[in-house]
Amino acid sequence: MMPPLGELVVAALLLGSGIVVLLAATGLWRLRDFFSRMHAPALASTLAAWIVTLASIVHFSTRSGGLSLHVWLIIIVLSITAPITTIVLARAALFRRRQAGDELPAPLGDGC
Amino acid sequence: MSLVLSVAITVTLVLYALAMVIGLLRIVRGPSAQDRVLALDFLYIVGMLVMLVLAIRYDSEMYLDAALVMVLFGFVSSTAFAKFLLRGEVIE
Amino acid sequence: MKRWLPSPWLSLGIFFGWLLLNNSLSPGQMLLGLAVAIVIPLLMAPLRPTPGPLRHWRKLTILILRVGRDVLRSAFDVACGVARTGTRPPRGAFVVVPLELRDTHALAALAMITTVVPGTVWSELAPDRSALMLHVFDLDDEAAFIAHFKNDYERPLKEIFE
Numbered sequence: 001m002m003p004p005l006g007e008l009v010v011a012a013l014l015l016g017s018g019i020v021v022l023l024a025a026t027g028l029w030r031l032r033d034f035f036s037r038m039h040a041p042a043l044a045s046t047l048a049a050w051i052v053t054l055a056s057i058v059h060f061s062t063r064s065g066g067l068s069l070h071v072w073l074i075i076i077v078l079s080i081t082a083p084i085t086t087i088v089l090a091r092a093a094l095f096r097r098r099q100a101g102d103e104l105p106a107p108l109g110d111g112c
Numbered sequence: 113m114s115l116v117l118s119v120a121i122t123v124t125l126v127l128y129a130l131a132m133v134i135g136l137l138r139i140v141r142g143p144s145a146q147d148r149v150l151a152l153d154f155l156y157i158v159g160m161l162v163m164l165v166l167a168i169r170y171d172s173e174m175y176l177d178a179a180l181v182m183v184l185f186g187f188v189s190s191t192a193f194a195k196f197l198l199r200g201e202v203i204e
Numbered sequence: 205m206k207r208w209l210p211s212p213w214l215s216l217g218i219f220f221g222w223l224l225l226n227n228s229l230s231p232g233q234m235l236l237g238l239a240v241a242i243v244i245p246l247l248m249a250p251l252r253p254t255p256g257p258l259r260h261w262r263k264l265t266i267l268i269l270r271v272g273r274d275v276l277r278s279a280f281d282v283a284c285g286v287a288r289t290g291t292r293p294p295r296g297a298f299v300v301v302p303l304e305l306r307d308t309h310a311l312a313a314l315a316m317i318t319t320v321v322p323g324t325v326w327s328e329l330a331p332d333r334s335a336l337m338l339h340v341f342d343l344d345d346e347a348a349f350i351a352h353f354k355n356d357y358e359r360p361l362k363e364i365f366e
Binding site: 035 | 221224227275276279282283285287289290293296300316320321322325326327328329330331335336337341
C-alpha cells in the first residue's frame with residue numbers, strides 16, 4: 001500500500017534536515033579555528049530550519065485542507081534574532097582573542 | 113500516519129540527538145568560552161527543530177508555540193552570554 | 205493619520221504577525237490585531253531614532269529573493285566544505301571591504317544579510333563606517349568576493365535606503 005504523496009515529501013524533507021543538522025554538528029566539532037566554526041551553526045538555523053518549516057507547512061496544509069502558515073512566524077523570528085547573537089558573539093571573540101594576543105587583523109580605526 | 117513517515121521521524125530525531133551529543137562534547141571540550149556559547153546556541157536551535165518535528169509527529173500545533181518560545185529563550189540567553197564575554201557585564 | 209500611525213509599515217507587520225501567531229482570520233482576531241497594531245507603534249515611537257525611508261519595492265523584492273538564493277547556495281558550499289574538511293580544510297580568512305553605505309537602516313540590513321548567509325560572518329565595522337571586516341568560510345579570490353559583495357548587496361541597499 002502506497003502512503004499519500006504528501007507524507008512521502010514530508011518524510012524526505014525531514015531526513016534531509018536531519019543530515020544537514022548532523023553536518024553542522026560535525027563542522028562544529030571538526031573545524032580547526034573558532035571563526036570557521038562560527039559558520040557551522042548557521043547551517044542549522046538557515047537551511048535545516050527552512051527545510052523543516054517547509055515540511056511542516058506541507059504536513060499541516062494537507063491535514064487541514066487549507067494553507068497553514070503558522071510556522072512561517074518561527075522562520076521570521078529566527079532570521080531576525082540569529083544574526084544578532086552571531087554578531088555579538090563574533091565581536092566578543094575578536095575582543096577576547098585580541099586581549100589574549102592572538103594573531104588577528106588589526107582593528108579598523110580604534111574599534112568600537 | 114503511515115509507516116514511512118513515522119520511521120522517517122524517528123530517524124530524524126536520532127540524527128538530531130547525535131548532533132546534540134556532538135554539541136555537548138564541544139561544550140565540555142571548549143577550548144574557549146566563546147566556543148561554549150556557540151555550542152549552546154546550536155543546542156537551542158536543534159531543540160527548536162526537535163519541537164517542530166514533534167509537532168508533525170503528534171499532529172498538534174501547540175508544539176509550534178513551544179518552538180517559538182524556545183527560539184526567544186535561546187536568543188536572549190546566547191546574547192546575554194556573548195555580551196558578558198564582551199565586557200564582563202550584561203547590562204552596563 | 206501621522207499622529208495615530210507613526211510608522212505604518214511597522215503596524216502592518218505587527219498586524220500580519222498577530223494573525224500568523226494565532227493562525228486564524230476570524231473577525232475577533234482581526235479586531236485584536238488592529239488594536240495591537242495601533243497601540244504598539246505608539247508605545248514604541250519614543251524608542252525609534254528616525255523613521256527610515258523605504259523606496260523601490262521591486263528592488264527590495266529582488267534583493268530578498270537573491271539573498272534567499274545566496275543563502276541556499278552558500279549553505280551547500282559550507283556543507284560540502286565541512287564534509288571535505290579532512291582532505292581539504294576550508295581557507296577561512298578575514299576580508300576588509302570598503303563601504304560606501306552610511307545610512308543606519310541600510311547598514312542594519314547589510315549586517316543581517318551577511319550574517320544570515322552561512323558563508324560569511326560580520327565581524328567589525330570601522331567607527332567612521334568607511335570599512336567593514338567579514339570572516340569568509342572558504343575564500344577563493346578576494347577581489348572577486350569584494351566585487352560580488354558590493355554589486356549584489358551594497359548597491360541595491362544604497363538605492364533602496366538612500
